[in-house]
Amino acid sequence: MNPALVCIPTYNERENIEAIVQAVLKADPRVDILVVDDNSPDGTGQLADALAAKDTRVRVLHREKKEGLGRAYLAAFRWALAEGYTYILEMDADFSHDPRYLPGMLDAAQAGADLVLGSRYVTGGGTVNWGVGRQVISRGGSLYARTILGVGIRDLTGGFKCFHRRVLEGIALDEVKSTGYAFQIELTYRTLKKGFTVREVPIVFEDRRVGHSKMSKKIFAEALTMVWKLRLTV
Known part of the structure; x- marks a missing residue:
């Protein structure tokens, strides 16, 4: 095991x-x-099983139904902790998070950071193939959350992360309430509130190559309201 x-x-x-x-x-x-895999009707889970059968570094966790990004990650975190992994990373399947950044993120974690964030909004970071509207929504969302929560993290909504296991053991995963992209804001905020160190490293985020985005108005609305709940209750 790695x-x-x-x-x-x-x-x-x-x-x-x-x-x-x-x-x-x-x-x-x-x-x-x-x-x-959240029981994908297109057979993603079965293809993942085939990949796992060929390489011991690949495992698959099958879930009964789609319950949101947050629920999927929480299940993965619990699995990873039970299996004894020291560093647990989040990553999208659609190449918007480029695997070439993994070594640098893991190096930063092994150097002592409790949480490493792949950040679009620090020097050296950025986005590719985004229109003006999406740029405004993303940057505005991060600024909105950063202002309400009173934190200095530049990219609160990003989902390319590397946690040391002590963070996930320390932030009470059972209390995490967000299910959509607000989940990313909530995890980082809870990490900061527990006094863990957070380091942002630059990444360039590229829009997905194939397939369709899972973002929706409901997910966006959850993010807008969740930051106030976090500010008042965490």
């Missing part, structure tokens, strides 16, 4: 899963992979 586990949640990612798994395995020999 010291790090890359958790990749999937729902209808058959077009991406084989390529992203191979790219992650090639990017860093220190990582294993856990594909967390």
Whole structure:
């Protein structure tokens, strides 16, 4: 077993899963992979099983139904902790998170950071193939959350992360309430409130190559309201 586990949640990612798994395995020999599939009707889970059968560094966690990004990651975190991994990473299946950043993120974690964030909004970071509207929404969302929560993290909504296991053991996963992209804000905020160190490292975020985004108005609305709940209750 390697010291790090890359958790990749999937729902209808058959077009991406084989390529992203191979790219992650090639990017860093220190990582294993856990594909967390929410019973994808397109057969993503079955394809992931086939990949796992060929490589012991790949594992698959099958869930009964789609319950949101947050629920999938929480299941993955509990699995990773039970298996004894020291570093647990979040990563999208669609190549918007480039595997080439994995070595640097893991290096930063092994150097002592409790949580490493792949950040679009620090020097050297950025986005590719985004329109003006999406840029405004993303940057505005991070500024909105940062202002209400009173934290200095530049990219609160990003989902490319590397946790040391002590963070996930210390932030009471059972109390995490968000299910959509507000989940990313909540995890980082809870990490900061517990006094853990957070380091942002630059990444360039590229829009998905194939497939369709899971973002919706409901997910966006949850993020807007959740930051106030976090500010008042955590």
